[in-house]
Amino acid sequence: MENNNLGTEQTRWDLNGFYSGVDDPQIDKDLTDLVAREKKFYEDYKGKLAETLGAAITDLAEINMRAEKIFVYLYLKQSLDVTESAVKAKMAAVEQIASEAGGNYLTFFDIELVALDDATLEKFYASDAVVARHRPWIEHARVFKPHLLSEPVEAALSERSPFGSGSWSEFFDEVEADIRLPFHETEKTLTELLDVLTNSQDAAERAEALKVINTGLGGYFAKYSAQSLYVVTGEMAVERRERGYKNPMDARNKSNRIPDAVVDALHEAVTATAGPLARRYYTLKAKLLGMEKLKWSDRNAPMPFADTTVVPFDKAIETVLAAYGSFSPTLAGLVKDFAATHRIDAPITKGRRSGAYNYSIVLPGNHPTSFVFLNYLGSNNDVMTLAHELGHGVHGMLAGAAQGPLMAQAPIAFAETASVFGEMTTFNFLKKQLQEKNDAKALLALITGKIDANLNTVVRQIGFSNFERRLHGMDAQYKTWAEPKKLSVEELDAIWLATIKELYGADGEVFTYENAEHLWTYISHFHRPFYVYGYAFGELLTQSLYAQQPRFGDRFEPLYLDLLRSGSTKDVVQLLAPFELDPTKKDFWENGIRVSLEAMVQEVEDLMAKL
Numbered sequence: 001m002e003n004n005n006l007g008t009e010q011t012r013w014d015l016n017g018f019y020s021g022v023d024d025p026q027i028d029k030d031l032t033d034l035v036a037r038e039k040k041f042y043e044d045y046k047g048k049l050a051e052t053l054g055a056a057i058t059d060l061a062e063i064n065m066r067a068e069k070i071f072v073y074l075y076l077k078q079s080l081d082v083t084e085s086a087v088k089a090k091m092a093a094v095e096q097i098a099s100e101a102g103g104n105y106l107t108f109f110d111i112e113l114v115a116l117d118d119a120t121l122e123k124f125y126a127s128d129a130v131v132a133r134h135r136p137w138i139e140h141a142r143v144f145k146p147h148l149l150s151e152p153v154e155a156a157l158s159e160r161s162p163f164g165s166g167s168w169s170e171f172f173d174e175v176e177a178d179i180r181l182p183f184h185e186t187e188k189t190l191t192e193l194l195d196v197l198t199n200s201q202d203a204a205e206r207a208e209a210l211k212v213i214n215t216g217l218g219g220y221f222a223k224y225s226a227q228s229l230y231v232v233t234g235e236m237a238v239e240r241r242e243r244g245y246k247n248p249m250d251a252r253n254k255s256n257r258i259p260d261a262v263v264d265a266l267h268e269a270v271t272a273t274a275g276p277l278a279r280r281y282y283t284l285k286a287k288l289l290g291m292e293k294l295k296w297s298d299r300n301a302p303m304p305f306a307d308t309t310v311v312p313f314d315k316a317i318e319t320v321l322a323a324y325g326s327f328s329p330t331l332a333g334l335v336k337d338f339a340a341t342h343r344i345d346a347p348i349t350k351g352r353r354s355g356a357y358n359y360s361i362v363l364p365g366n367h368p369t370s371f372v373f374l375n376y377l378g379s380n381n382d383v384m385t386l387a388h389e390l391g392h393g394v395h396g397m398l399a400g401a402a403q404g405p406l407m408a409q410a411p412i413a414f415a416e417t418a419s420v421f422g423e424m425t426t427f428n429f430l431k432k433q434l435q436e437k438n439d440a441k442a443l444l445a446l447i448t449g450k451i452d453a454n455l456n457t458v459v460r461q462i463g464f465s466n467f468e469r470r471l472h473g474m475d476a477q478y479k480t481w482a483e484p485k486k487l488s489v490e491e492l493d494a495i496w497l498a499t500i501k502e503l504y505g506a507d508g509e510v511f512t513y514e515n516a517e518h519l520w521t522y523i524s525h526f527h528r529p530f531y532v533y534g535y536a537f538g539e540l541l542t543q544s545l546y547a548q549q550p551r552f553g554d555r556f557e558p559l560y561l562d563l564l565r566s567g568s569t570k571d572v573v574q575l576l577a578p579f580e581l582d583p584t585k586k587d588f589w590e591n592g593i594r595v596s597l598e599a600m601v602q603e604v605e606d607l608m609a610k611l
């Protein structure tokens with residue numbers, strides 16, 4: 001609890017615009033009103049969408065805003081002290097009532113919307129302004145129309161779903177949390193041991209931690225994990241056939257609004273261009289760590305020169321404002337509002353949720369708002385986190401105002417655009433300051449920290465994705481799909497090591513891979529098929545966009561603001577067209593890697609030559 005001299009004590013949220021406290025009677029009044037509106041929604045529109053779609057959408061948006069107001073208030077409140085039982089109890093009570101009402105009164109809407117015939121919708125698009133405006137939202141819901149099964153089958157599947165692969169993944173998380181492994185005469189959790197890997201300055205200790213992890217994950221946990229992945233891939237294969245999806249990734253790509261060709265181009269570019277750069281960087285890292293060769297346990301090792309910067313909070317805001325202001329007065333204005341209207345909560349306090357996040361919503365009256373949560377300790381990294389979360393914040397404010405509650409939220413694959421962009425702008429701003437001070441060591445710490453993070457987002461996640469693609473039946477050349485097979489622990493170990501080496505080099509080239517074969521077993525993201533490539537996608541897309549600024553000059557800002565305002569109304573190809581970027585081309589992704597990763601690796605080489 002070290003807030004000394006950081007000036008964060010005054011940086012607290014003002015939540016009085018929502019309610020005066022968890023015991024405010026208005027919460028229950030709002031909840032009763034919400035349930036009544038949902039019931040009326042059901043009575044007014046069930047079975048009648050073909051005549052009343054516009055009015056139904058208007059009412060649904062209203063319901064959405066009113067529900068968000070209650071939930072977001074309680075969520076924000078809970079973040080400030082997760083141990084406070086009054087908030088927890090209120091949250092549980094509200095959730096129970098709202099989810100029952102939602103289940104009873106709202107589920108018909110999606111089903112009936114998808115079932116509407118095209119001619120009816122065309123008529124609406126031509127004659128009803130509300131429906132016309134929500135066309136992208138409606139069309140996205142209907143993308144899945146050809147893949148729906150008959151109503152009784154869908155109902156049965158949905159009733160069965162708590163007992164399918166989802167329950168395996170839930171149980172997986174529980175079992176994993178129970179893992180205790182012997183280390184230095186104590187018992188450690190997996191999280192604690194992974195923490196040793198990223199924070200220990202001692203190579204021998206890191207190697208020992210990895211050995212304990214890998215050995216501990218072998219045995220029954222690996223068998224259990226292999227079976228859980230078989231359930232995931234098997235269930236997916238059956239549904240793919242029955243629902244008529246082209247391949248196992250088709251459903252995820254459709255829900256991300258990303259054409260298959262774009263996904264393929266991303267994977268190819270990362271393997272061809274980012275892989276060699278990763279190897280080049282880790283060779284430099286070995287030198288910086290004073291090591292001949294790296295073991296896999298050294299990949300995330302901290303550098304010997306630590307970042308000891310302490311930035312007071314008002315200085316952090318000033319830096320982020322200046323960084324945003326350097327390319328967009330509009331965004332700087334929005335950032336200024338966050339601070340002025342008490343929508344940032346920064347100090348480390350007792351019982352607080354860990355980490356950082358942004359929550360953006362549209363409140364009743366079509367009023368967009370957004371809150372930033374931090375655990376601010378004053379490192380350069382914390383300044384970039386502030387810039388990242390404010391990026392989400394300005395994205396939410398712009399999209400909320402432009403699109404309203406139903407279309408404000410950008411799809412996963414480009415939800416990180418404004419945040420990564422803001423972080424990158426601030427990173428370059430901090431870098432310039434250190435360059436002016438001629439502080440080569442602090443510069444090296446800043447840049448290597450950024451490269452480590454970038455490689456874990458881009459190369460590591462594509463490695464995961466390749467493993468996952470093989471699991472679901474793709475061949476070793478990533479060309480064709482076959483039915484997934486039941487794979488033994490040994491087979492999975494072999495695929496895992498092969499997919500790592502494709503990117504990080506053969507054994508002994510940069511890394512040696514002892515005690516790395518079972519590390520696939522604890523990656524819980526594999527239970528949400530094809531989720532991981534989205535991380536690499538978002539990062540590289542934003543880096544490409546970021547690099548367009550000099551080329552577009554003054555024309556950049558208005559185009560960028562339009563992109564943020566589009567919320568969920570465009571797919572990735574439409575989104576990037578104004579910037580003359582085409583993500584279906586492999587060179588789009590290669591350029592994204594060059595302008596970010598390659599440029600930073602080059603800087604590290606230059607700095608090392610200087611030192």
Ligand SMILES: [Zn+2]
Nearest residue numbers: 388392416419
């Ligand atoms: Zn983010």
